[in-house]
Amino acid sequence: MAEFTVDPRIEAASVWIGELSLCQVRLQKDARFPWLVLLPRRAGLTELTELSEAEHAELRRDLHVAEQMARRAAEVMGQPVTKLNIANLGNIVAQLHIHVIARHPQDAAWPGPVWGHGTPEAFASAQKTEVVGALKSLIAPA
Amino acid sequence: MAEFTVDPRIEAASVWIGELSLCQVRLQKDARFPWLVLLPRRAGLTELTELSEAEHAELRRDLHVAEQMARRAAEVMGQPVTKLNIANLGNIVAQLHIHVIARHPQDAAWPGPVWGHGTPEAFASAQKTEVVGALKSLIAPA
Structure with missing residues (x-):
């Protein structure tokens, strides 16, 4: 059986935060959006439809944790949250991955989608440490 | 208890196809994409995270039907299918709705997202009849 690995493009564009029930959760390296x-x-x-019934139920639980994480990231980044965007696109990287993004009317792409909008902005080092720390604290230790 | 109604903007932008287990399914009025x-x-x-565990399980079943419908719409519209995009955004219309779109590298927005990309193109009347008929035939009679 093939082993789970992370596509190198996803690995380069995001930071490992931790492991949820079904999913690895990562923070997208883009200071414009609270984006997991x-x-x-x-x-x-x-x-998405390749997930079994049991896996899909696990994904639901992971999405609940990810929602709290996205809201917490937004808080640390000083952004309000009006709506979550939850999406699987995968047009560029085929490996199944689900975006969970906290959005608000003053963000860089509102009301449009974030994907392909402008250029990602790097986190300042201190902010990245703060956001990553806050997110990791929301994951129960194994 | 409030009654389920469809937001008038969604109603105007799409055509009723039928009722699945949890969801009403509609065809977006945009001949560029096989888009439910x-x-x-x-x-x-x-x-999305407001759905109960049971509702989320129903949604999974609906997504399986919707995937087949999107693939069938693509076939009728003469388009190949490389990837599905499944997404809840809701930045413009708050009512919970999930997009299921069949995508391919020659489509108008590839590899970017379809939302906010260019201007929707109306279906020719005959094609709309054909697509709607093909989709309705995939829904089991009540």
Whole structure:
């Protein structure tokens, strides 16, 4: 059985935060948006509909944690939250991954989608440490 | 208890196809993309994470039907399918709705997202009849 690995493009564009029930959760390296990426730890998946019933139920639980994480990231980044965007696109990187993004009417892309909008902005080092720390504290220790 | 109704902007932008287990399914009026919209028949929902465990399991079943419908719409529209995009954004219309879109590298927005990309193109009348008929035939009669 093939082993779960993270596509190098996703690895380069995001920071490892921790492991949820089904998914690895990562913070996108873009200081414009409180933006998480969930990767189901299964090799070879590309479509959301490939998840089994049990995996889909686990994904629901992970999305609840990810929602709290995205809201916490927004808080640390000083941004309000009006709406979550939860999406699987995968047009560029085929490996199944789900975006969880906290959005608000003053953000850089509102009301449009974030993908392909402008250029990612790097986190300042101190802010990145603060956001990553806050997110890791929301994951129960194994 | 408030009654389920469809936001008038969604109603204007799409065509009713039928009712799945949890969701009403509609075809977006945009001949550029095989694009369905699922609306959970619950009043007052805005976030995917507001669905109960049972509703989320129903949504999974609906997504399987919607995937087949999106692939069938693509076939009727003469488009290949490389990837599905499944997303809840809701930045403009708050009512919870999930987009299911069949994408391919020659489509108008690839590899970017479809939302906010260019201007929707109306279906020719005959094509709309054909697509709607093909989609309705995939829904089991009540």
